[in-house]
Amino acid sequence: MTGFVDRERATDLMQRAGIEALMLCEPEAFQYATGAWIGPAGLFRRAGAGFVVIPKRGDLPIGVVVADFQAAQLRAAMAGAVLRTHAIWIESVSLEPATADRPVAQRIEAGLVGRAPGFSRPATFELARSVRELKTILAEFGLERATLGIELDFVSASDFSAMQAMLPGTALVNGSPVLDRLRAIKSQSEIDLLQQGIALSEAGLSRLQQHATTGMRQSELVALYRQGVADAAAGSSQQISTAEYVTLGARPKGADVVAAAGDPLKADMVCSVNGYASDMSRNFTFGPPSPEQAELHAIAERAFADGLAALMPGKPLAAVHRAASESLARQGLRSYRRGHFGHGVGNSVFSEQWPFISADSNVVIEAGMVLAFEIPLYIDGLASFNLEDQFLITANGPSPMNRLPRRLDIIA
Helix, strand or coil, rough: CCCCCCCHHHHHHHHHCCCCCEEEEEHHHHHHHHHHCCCHHHHHHHCCCEEEEEEEECCCCEEEEEEEHHHHHHHCCCCCCCEEEEEEEECCCCCCCCCCCCHHHHHHHHHHCCCCCCCCCCCCCHHHHHHHHHHHHHCCCCCCCCCEEEECCCCCHHHHHHHHHHCCEEEEEEEEHHHHHHEEECCCHHHHHHHHHHHHHHHHHHHHHHHHHCEEEHHHHHHHHHHHHHHHHHCHHHHHHEEEEEEEECCCCCCEECCCCCCCEEEEEEEEEEEEEEEEEEEECCCCHHHHHHHHHHHHHHHHHHHCCCCCCCCCCHHHHHHHHHHHHHHHCCCCCCCCEEECCCCCCCCCEEEEEEECCCEEEECCCCEEEEEEEEECEEEEEEEEEEEEEECCCCCCCCCCCCCEEEEE
């Protein structure tokens, strides 16, 4: 597997931002750029676990600094990259076939010889060791005195100060906005992962609806969803995970609340495939909905249709927010204020990713974006409903990734 970076688009964005290269170190950004996991050092979520250098010049390769423990995986994922390694706490060695006649300890020791005098491993990993390898790549690329865009949305203040001191010839500026815009347009491989997540999530919701009954606890309802996802993903070699944002009852309660006749159920579900989080939401009632619950969901459906009509390439995201807000106002909710009616999706620690469908967003909708569009109506004492679908933006408009109908469904 290789990374998802569109080098031509990256060059254009860096040109406009006045930077010579992007220097990425967030674990999710590392995977986006390389197609491979950053490794266990990334679990500390600090700068230095790994670096990816994406030069503005398209004739230069991508440079990668990664933990020695993870080097083989990176070489397989990015054969054309310039790769440098740094030592982390994990000791690992390969047995040499030529020593098969020796005792195991001797065979292990034979694989450890040849290191530099005084070699040792840090308690976890050291930023200084990682930056030393990074400097080698920058020098090879002619970037040792360049302006580099670094992820200031991720790097801590202390790590940033240390990096500035260790890279005195470079100018480190905020590259997060460039990365955001680069990741906003998805490759076909990314679209496929996000489509798979929706298909799995819908399989989970279908199982939930088919097998849920009154008397079940909220945790049992979530378990039905997870089982449906697991059944649909059976045999897959991909990494699948879920997150569930469920509200059961007219008033939000604890996770062990028991479903009763007439209860509304909001099932806002996230299914991640290889780190790419798909986001969708459907709403149910245990038995027929009350007239007020039915009308509340009808309001959401009408606002969804009105907002979706504005979700067209060439328009700013603020226009979608305005269309949804005006629809709610026409239906009587003139004072209703929602910060955003959706967001980008992708490889992230959370399913909500830039850009956001907000009132102040001047981001222009582009073909290749994948956006989750939603109308959440959380009314304490009546129901918490959220109607949410995921869309691939094409040149002709939004193409739905979902197949389940957007109606208020009944759990018999």
